[in-house]
Amino acid sequence: xxxxxxxxxxxxxxxxxxxxxxxxxxxxxxxxxxxxxxxxxxxxxxxxxxxxxxxxxxxxxxxxxxxxxxxxxxxxxxxxxxxxxxxxxxxxxxxxxxxxxxxxxxxxxxxxxxxxxxxxxxxxxxxxxxxxxxxxxxxxxxxxxxxxxxxxxxxxxxxxxxxxxxxxxxxxxxxxxxxxxxxxxxxxxxxxxxxxxxxxxxxxxxxxxxxxxxxxxxxxxxxxxxxxxxx
Numbered sequence: 379x380x381x382x383x384x385x386x387x388x389x390x391x392x393x394x395x396x397x398x399x400x401x402x403x404x405x406x407x408x409x410x411x412x413x414x415x416x417x418x419x420x421x422x423x424x425x426x427x428x429x430x431x432x433x434x435x436x437x438x439x440x441x442x443x444x445x446x447x448x449x450x451x452x453x454x455x456x457x458x459x460x461x462x463x464x465x466x467x468x469x470x471x472x473x474x475x476x477x478x479x480x481x482x483x484x485x486x487x488x489x490x491x492x493x494x495x496x497x498x499x500x501x502x503x504x505x506x507x508x509x510x511x512x513x514x515x516x517x518x519x520x521x522x523x524x525x526x527x528x529x530x531x532x533x534x535x536x537x538x539x540x541x542x543x544x545x546x547x548x549x550x551x552x553x554x555x556x557x558x559x560x561x562x563x564x565x566x567x568x569x570x571x572x573x574x575x576x577x578x579x580x581x582x583x584x585x586x587x588x589x590x591x592x593x594x595x596x597x598x599x600x601x602x603x604x605x606x607x608x609x
Contacts, residue, residue, distance in 0.1 A: 380431075380448055381562055386411055387422045388431055392444045401442035421588075425563055428527045428585060483509035484520075486542065492523040492556065492566050510542055514603040519545040522605070523556070523566070530554070530566060533581035535604060541566065542603035547596065554601040560594050566601070 380388065390410050394402045404416045413419060423442070426432040431448075435441035485507045508522055525539045533554065535541065549555045551571040557578055558564050567578035567588075576595045579587045 380426075380429075383411060383562075384422050384426055384431075385448060387419070388426055388444065388447070391432070391442055392447065395442075395444060421559075421563075424585070424588070425565075428529045428565075428580075430527060482512040484512055484515060486510050486520050486522050488522045488524065488540065490523060491526045492541075492564060508540065508605065510603065510605070514542065515544075516602075520602070521545065521599070525566065529580040529582050529585045530568075531582050533568070535566070535581070536606070538607070540605040540607070541601055542605065543599035544602045545599045547598070549597045549600050556598040556600075558596040558598050559588075559590065561596070564598060569595075569597070 387407060390407065391401055394400070394406075402410070404419050407419045408416050411419070411422075423432060423434075427434060431444065431446055433443045433445050435443055488506045488508055510520070510522070521543055522540050523543060525535055525537055525541060528537055543556055549569050551569065553569055554566065555569045556564055556566055557569065559578070565578065567580060570577040570579055572589070574592060576590050576592055577587050578590070578595070
């Protein structure tokens with residue numbers, strides 16, 4: 379699911395490339411979306427790139443490639459009638475908390491997919507439930523999100539993984555969190571506090587660290603576990 383602005387930008391880029399063979403300039407994109415600055419366009423492009431809709435072509439000016447359109451994206455909701463899958467212990471997942479084996483489990487809701495650009499409010503509808511060992515949960519309210527994209531691969535979090543999130547509005551520097559940025563896009567990133575600023579770090583050198591003011595980032599939850607399904 380894309381935000382309205384992300385969808386508008388993706389379709390504008392797609393139509394312009396179809397018409398001219400060249401992606402539009404940042405100024406053209408800013409004017410088309412009626413944004414005040416090119417920084418907003420940069421943020422939207424980064425979100426679309428992380429979700430796999432756009433690709434930047436290196437060493438070429440104005441080089442954007444549309445990888446897929448929203449209607450081409452396949453649904454990831456489990457088919458009706460499929461038995462719920464059981465979590466597997468993940469090995470070799472970097473510094474990501476992994477799911478230990480336990481007999482006592484709690485069923486948590488899977489609320490949807492997360493990547494840069496997906497508001498939590500837009501996906502907060504339970505589509506399935508999954509058993510999660512009590513040993514990693516502790517007190518508090520939890521939910522599960524499916525990962526879309528590769529921005530956290532060096533933390534052992536892969537596309538298609540399920541992350542277990544404890545709801546909280548606070549986090550320590552270095553925590554991996556679900557962060558709501560500027561009230562409109564949510565992302566799973568490592569949070570760093572740098573003076574009065576907040577940095578959201580990807581764990582993939584292909585993506586840049588993004589810096590925000592303290593009033594521009596709202597923590598929605600903190601990563602406490604990871605589930606991987608093997609086919």
